[in-house]
Amino acid sequence: MIDVQFADVARAAERIWPFVHRTPLERSASIDRELGVHVWFKCEQFQKTGSFKFRGACNAVLALPEAAVRGGVVTHSSGNHAQALARAAQLRGLRAYVVMPTDSVPAKKEATLAYGAHVVPCAPSLADRERVAAEVQKETGAYFVHPYDEPLVIAGQGTVGLELLDQLPDVDAVIAPVGGGGLLSGLCLAIHQRQPKVRLFAAEPAGADDAARSLRSGERQQVTTPVTIADGLRAQLSERTFAILRQHVEDVIVVEESEIVGAMRLLWERTKWVVEPSAAVALAALRQEGVRRVWGGRTVAVVLTGGNADLDALPWLVRRDPV
Amino acid sequence: MIDVQFADVARAAERIWPFVHRTPLERSASIDRELGVHVWFKCEQFQKTGSFKFRGACNAVLALPEAAVRGGVVTHSSGNHAQALARAAQLRGLRAYVVMPTDSVPAKKEATLAYGAHVVPCAPSLADRERVAAEVQKETGAYFVHPYDEPLVIAGQGTVGLELLDQLPDVDAVIAPVGGGGLLSGLCLAIHQRQPKVRLFAAEPAGADDAARSLRSGERQQVTTPVTIADGLRAQLSERTFAILRQHVEDVIVVEESEIVGAMRLLWERTKWVVEPSAAVALAALRQEGVRRVWGGRTVAVVLTGGNADLDALPWLVRRDPV
Numbered sequence: 065m066i067d068v069q070f071a072d073v074a075r076a077a078e079r080i081w082p083f084v085h086r087t088p089l090e091r092s093a094s095i096d097r098e099l100g101v102h103v104w105f106k107c108e109q110f111q112k113t114g115s116f117k118f119r120g121a122c123n124a125v126l127a128l129p130e131a132a133v134r135g136g137v138v139t140h141s142s143g144n145h146a147q148a149l150a151r152a153a154q155l156r157g158l159r160a161y162v163v164m165p166t167d168s169v170p171a172k173k174e175a176t177l178a179y180g181a182h183v184v185p186c187a188p189s190l191a192d193r194e195r196v197a198a199e200v201q202k203e204t205g206a207y208f209v210h211p212y213d214e215p216l217v218i219a220g221q222g223t224v225g226l227e228l229l230d231q232l233p234d235v236d237a238v239i240a241p242v243g244g245g246g247l248l249s250g251l252c253l254a255i256h257q258r259q260p261k262v263r264l265f266a267a268e269p270a271g272a273d274d275a276a277r278s279l280r281s282g283e284r285q286q287v288t289t290p291v292t293i294a295d296g297l298r299a300q301l302s303e304r305t306f307a308i309l310r311q312h313v314e315d316v317i318v319v320e321e322s323e324i325v326g327a328m329r330l331l332w333e334r335t336k337w338v339v340e341p342s343a344a345v346a347l348a349a350l351r352q353e354g355v356r357r358v359w360g361g362r363t364v365a366v367v368l369t370g371g372n373a374d375l376d377a378l379p380w381l382v383r384r385d386p387v
Numbered sequence: 388m389i390d391v392q393f394a395d396v397a398r399a400a401e402r403i404w405p406f407v408h409r410t411p412l413e414r415s416a417s418i419d420r421e422l423g424v425h426v427w428f429k430c431e432q433f434q435k436t437g438s439f440k441f442r443g444a445c446n447a448v449l450a451l452p453e454a455a456v457r458g459g460v461v462t463h464s465s466g467n468h469a470q471a472l473a474r475a476a477q478l479r480g481l482r483a484y485v486v487m488p489t490d491s492v493p494a495k496k497e498a499t500l501a502y503g504a505h506v507v508p509c510a511p512s513l514a515d516r517e518r519v520a521a522e523v524q525k526e527t528g529a530y531f532v533h534p535y536d537e538p539l540v541i542a543g544q545g546t547v548g549l550e551l552l553d554q555l556p557d558v559d560a561v562i563a564p565v566g567g568g569g570l571l572s573g574l575c576l577a578i579h580q581r582q583p584k585v586r587l588f589a590a591e592p593a594g595a596d597d598a599a600r601s602l603r604s605g606e607r608q609q610v611t612t613p614v615t616i617a618d619g620l621r622a623q624l625s626e627r628t629f630a631i632l633r634q635h636v637e638d639v640i641v642v643e644e645s646e647i648v649g650a651m652r653l654l655w656e657r658t659k660w661v662v663e664p665s666a667a668v669a670l671a672a673l674r675q676e677g678v679r680r681v682w683g684g685r686t687v688a689v690v691l692t693g694g695n696a697d698l699d700a701l702p703w704l705v706r707r708d709p710v
Binding site: 171 | 432437494659694701704
């Protein structure tokens with residue numbers, strides 16, 4: 065079942081390092097004081113294309129054999145994977161097709177176009193995204209690069225964990241947001257192989273809590289209609305990512321929408337980093353009274369996953385309709 | 388007339404280094420490409436209290452003799468100098484009184500209070516600010532620390548220039564925003580003493596262009612009603628800062644409001660840094676067709692002065708009434 069290992073992460077690191085940023089690990093004295101925890105932020109908002117997704121996309125695009133990508137690459141994504149794949153394909157001179165729902169944020173569509181991708185519109189439903197992507201695949205012969213249920217993508221995301229351990233060898237715990245589980249799976253493989261005692265936690269919006277329910281019940285659960293402003297976390301675990309998470313993740317901390325917005329705003333105010341809602345979810349988890357009490361005085365790394373916030377619709381200014 | 392010298396900047400650096408951040412000098416590949424210039428950003432949004440103002444306030448508070456500050460320190464400010472002085476006073480265990488207009492941004496008032504200052508309200512006019520500050524001074528014996536017309540403050544701000552030359556010895560030109568001229572005066576003293584060939588430019592909003600008109604006419608000009616979203620740049624040059632700028636600054640580049648907002652948004656989108664409107668003014672200047680053509684292929688440092696943006700009133704979302 066688990067067809068991606070630490071060795072794949074190590075290979076990904078060798079493959080992608082000339083093309084990705086080694087992102088900084090930073091702290092905020094005032095957030096430390098407020099939480100009573102030594103918090104370190106792994107700043108993937110400063111990664112190329114503005115999110116960690118570039119690591120996985122880059123690894124997949126560079127690793128795939130010539131024969132597989134002769135027709136280019138294709139994916140469906142409304143967000144960060146779209147830009148990431150577009151830019152990665154550009155590196156190798158491949159055509160990239162990105163199926164994007166018509167309600168995507170205009171800035172994300174523009175960024176994807178700017179990286180030279182062909183954007184193919186679809187209706188805003190998973191079914192239509194998959195249908196249109198399959199059509200593109202059939203017509204062009206492009207290789208489908210899944211945003212998370214793909215060993216090469218998981219291995220690429222795992223390089224976040226390798227860097228983190230290099231930068232912070234004494235870390236006690238790592239908290240990362242979970243959506244489809246690609247990043248977290250990669251972190252599990254990277255971190256537990258090197259330092260099995262580091263405790264790994266997921267953070268998830270209450271309105272898209274399939275990972276929390278899946279890990280607690282031991283069976284993969286679906287959330288049919290995820291409702292959260294953390295648009296990067298609306299995806300569901302796959303069998304592959306679920307299998308990895310079960311072996312490594314201690315708990316999934318569930319956070320409310322107001323906690324996500326609060327953590328996002330706190331980061332903007334105190335650290336002067338633009339982070340998107342999904343990226344604030346792990347800090348939101350650590351700010352919960354019960355969680356921060358457990359980690360008081362210890363060293364916790366929080367993964368900030370991306371900075372592609374919709375600057376025209378900040379959650380504390382605009383009331384969004386539930387999706 | 389000019390009672391502040393390079394030696395004062397050097398002393399300030401020795402005095403304040405344990406208390407201030409050495410801020411990073413960063414670049415953005417995509418902004419470089421767009422401008423065709425090698426642009427480096429001096430990131431004072433990451434300075435303590437969120438702006439360069441902490442350097443000057445810190446230098447003043449630490450340098451003043453015990454007898455002068457027995458009654459504490461006082462200033463009037465609606466913005467970054469308020470927070471900076473409050474926090475600097477806290478370092479030395481001094482009382483700080485900050486006279487703030489009643490229309491100040493609530494977040495800035497709260498931050499000033501959080502640093503332990505006494506906030507004294509006044510009407511939103513320079514006359515009333517000065518009147519109330521004088522009253523506080525009389526009642527408490529507190530020492531008045533001017534936001535820019537004060538040698539110790541200018542010397543403190545000059546430490547930005549010393550760091551910049553250490554980080555980028557080959558810089559061809561430096562562009563910084565100008566309001567009262569405290570930062571720019573300090574930069575002039577620091578940079579031209581060490582590297583007289585570096586070309587120094589000011590950037591200023593068209594709605595508060597006293598520096599541009601003063602330097603062009605050779606006589607200090609006033610703008611009685613500055614109108615700009617760059618709230619940190621509404622102040623006027625003093626005789627002291629004017630005298631320094633005349634000797635060192637080659638030109639003042641004037642920018643429109645739309646250029647400020649455009650540069651601010653570009654920074655948020657591309658670099659994921661929260662910068663305030665005033666901080667975007669120097670990049671707005673460099674983006675002007677005529678300016679960037681002059682500096683094509685050369686190395687230019689742009690000072691980003693602070694990150695204390697009003698997150699409830701982003702200029703591309705909210706139409707503000709002219710002040």
